[in-house]
Structure formats: C-alpha cells, structure tokens
Amino acid sequence: MSFFFKNCIFLMLVSYSLAHEDLNSHIFPRPLIIDYPEGNEFRLRESLEELRLQCTSWRFAAETNNLSPWKTIPQECAGYVEEYMTGRAYGIDLERVSKEAGNFAKRVELKDDGKDVWVFDVDETLLSNLPYYSQHGYGLEIFDHAKFDQWVEEGVAPAINSSLELYQDVLNLGFKVFLLTGRSERHRNITVDNLVKAGCQHWDKLILRSSEDHQKQAVIYKSDKRDEMVKEGYRIVGNSGDQWSDLLGSSIANRSFKLPNPMYYIP
Template sequence: MEHADSAPSLSSRGGSEIESNYLETGLYITSFAATISVAALFAVGLLFITLLIALAFMLQSCQSRSSGVIQLLETSNDYGYCKVFALHAELNALETDEFPKVCKTLAIQYVKEGQYLRDLKLTMSVAESYLSSLAPQNDGLDVVLIDLDDIFLSNPCTRQLHNRLGQHDMNEWAEEAKHLKRMLVLGLYKKLQARGWSLILITRKPEEQRNAVQENLVDAGYGGWSSLIMRSDAEMQMASWEYLSGKRAHLQNQSFRITSVISSQLDALTGPCIGKRNFKLANPIYYRLKDQNNSIQLLR
C-alpha cells in the first residue's frame, strides 16, 4: 500500500516537473519569436525610411532636370525672338530704348559664354576660304571693302553706350566684344593683304577725323590699305545706306572690281554695287546712336 501510494506520488511529481519544463520552454520560444519580429519590423521600417529618402532625392533630381529643360526652352525661345527682333531693329533703325531688356541680357551671355567668338571665327573662316580660292589680278583693281566701323568706335558713341548700359556691362561684354572683333578682323586683314588683295576701308565718320582715324589704324596694326573712304560734309546728311552704296558705285565707276564687302552692319550690305560674295559678321546686339556731330553710328 505504501509502495502503491508512493508510485502515484512520484508520478504526480514527475508530471509536475514535465509540465513546468514545458511551460518554461514555451515562454522561451515566445520571447525569441518576439525578438525576431521586433528585429524584422525595425529592418522593414529602416528600409521604408531609406526608400522614402531615395524617392525624395529622385523627385528633387527630376524637378531640377525639368526646371533645367524648361529654362533651356525659355532661353532658346528668347534667343530666337531676340535674333528676329535684332534684324527687325536693324532694318527699321530702331532706337536703343525700343530693344527688349531680355535681349540685352542674352547679348551679355552671348559674349561671356563664348558663342559670339565662335560665330565670328566661323564667319572669318568662310570669308577666308572663299577669298583664298580666288586670285586677284595684278592691276590692283580687285578690292575687298571692309567696314571700318566694325573695328573702331568713336569716343562719343562709346560714352553714350557706357551711360546706357552702365559700368559693369561696359566692362563685362562691350569692350570684350570689340576686342574680339578687332583681333579677328586684323587677322583676316593681314591674310588678304598677303595674298595681294587691295583693301579699301570705309567708315561713316566725317572727313575731318581722318588724321585721328589713320593714327588709330596704324597703332592697331592696320597698315598698307589701298584707300580710306570717309564722309564729306555734304554726305553727313545722307542716310548711311545711301552714303555707302554711293561710294561703292563711285568705286565701280573708277573700274574697281568689288569682290567682297565685309561688315556686321546691314546698311553696308544693301543697295547696288555690292560684291560678288559678301560677309556679315556676328553681333551681340544692335544699337543706333548719334555722335556729337549728329552722324548716325550703328553699334553692336
């Protein structure tokens, strides 16, 4: 009996130990699973935050690109508009104040970003290529007519441009544009001279400034020209295109053969008696100014 009573007692105690072990084991497994779950949730949260940051950067990049494309399109549209307006202004001799402000801004960018220099070089290259393919006769009557006002500007005009655009703009692009054109025209000038072309310089400046103009030309390296044409007092009252075309006609009547006219100004490239092939130099902007003698100066 004693033995019998003791067996269930042991069995009962054994059951208790087993149950206790089961409960303890169950609690251990549940804690491990919770730890794994928390870690998984943290990883998912971190991944989600990383994804949000990546999406934010991508969105910002797309917006920047879109803004850049829009700005490029706007700049392109403005450039096209200003290019057309510049031709319109030159054809109609519009005053400076009638030129849109956005076009003046683009004109500064046109010089500072190097496109003006590239366009000048391209025009010079085309002119040089054409004229080098021809051989002038030995009689000295085959001439290239060069617009002198593309090389030098009168001081009154320079002061008026300074007043209109301000010190910063004058220093930043106007002087640079003049220097670039002067150097490139000089390079072409010397090459044509070496090939035997007769070079005739023409300007809208009055005859009374001849000594000063000649001195400036020599100082800048422009020597050995065939002729320097300047306005008489009677011609000062004429429109520029009329004066220029009249001088070309006079040269032709003297048996000169005008092979080419090189200028950045439209009035020098219109009318009768122009060359066989003419070249218009690039310009950052069009200006119509008047000097102290009330002569019209076209300034780019």
C-alpha cells in the first residue's frame, strides 16, 4: 500500500493538471476518483485501491491486446505506470518471460542445418528506452518522433538484462539470432554501437526498416520480414517482443513471448 501513499500527491497533480486532455477517454470510465479525500485516510485508501484496480485492469487489457490502438496511457494511471516501470514489478515480469522462453528453448531439438531461428525485437526487448520515457511521462505524452530519434542517436540505451541472458542462452544452444526492429536503416550504425555497448556481442541478421518499409504498419513490415526468413528455409522457433505487432501476422513463431510494456502501443 505504501506505493499509493507515496504517489498520491503526484496522482492528484497529474489528474487535475491534465483534466482537459481527453486522449483515451473511450478506454477509461470517468471520473475514477469521486469525492477526492479531505483528510479522511480510510476514504483515501479506498480511492487509491479503486485506482489500482482500474489501472491493473487497463494494463491487463493493454497487454492482452484487447484495446484498440492507443496513443497515450490513461491520465489517471500515470502514477501507476511510473510505479510499475520503476519499481520491482516490471523487472519481475521481464524475468519471468525470459525464464519461460529459456525453458522452452532448452527443450527444443535443433536440427543440425543451422536453420533454427530466434527472433528478437530491439526496443523494450533487448534495449531499454526507460531513460527516455522517464523524461516523457512514461507514456503519458504523445510519441514525439524527432525527440525519440535524438535519444536513439545518443546510442546509450541500457540492456534489458533478463533478455540479454536469454539472448546468450539461445546463441549457446545453437539458434541463429535475428534482430528485427522498427528502427530505420539510417540508424544502423548507432544501433549496432548501442547493442554492442549493451552486451550483445553477436547476431546473425540485424533487420531495420528500409525506405520502402517506412509506409508499412509494423505488423505488416515484421510479417513480411519473417515471411522472407521462412522462404529462405529458416524455422522461426521463438520470437521475443514487447508489442503484439512483433509477434502476430504471418510466419509466426512456434512460440511467441510477449514482454511487458504498458507505456506505448505500436499497431
């Protein structure tokens, strides 16, 4: 419960300061906070418990791909998402996904033709942009392409450690590793630098968006690239990504692993 008290003031400020923006009002019944507390600790607790319940429900809906495309997190859940991302919950969720994926990878019997592939997305899968999003409301601000590009060009995104462990594990098991990212081809060099700095020492392909891919929805672009892998004779055994558009579409993997990401949605 302590988290809620810590974040109470922040939540109140956010709720009121943004009361006139209504970006995702279709997602969230309003108002969530009725009769905001007036020195009544019991009612404060009840209100905050209600907020946690609603934001957990929103996160469930987001992570199971039940929501229509959303541009920002619900204002009311700003504090909830921040706490999730910066507290232990995000890390625990990431570790569980990597552990499940690793257990699956170990049980796969690889053929000796070198055609068994594990596909990894990059952003919020191998690399974390949390330092960027922490400066942009953890998904509360509408995505700003120019600003995000500036961040990418710094090349300092840290590794997601549990994903890095899975990455090493599947390489050691003999999988080919293909990195399939929505980043632009013009960011190839800085992405390579960043990946190496973060601890990814080897991969078999790094696929970025070329100019003809830029108009495609992510789910189409990534499906097209997986279709090409299959045409080249590869078997896509595993796929790790934080967006459903990394995982769904055509040529889907034998098993797909959805990493948590309540901050943004890419269709």
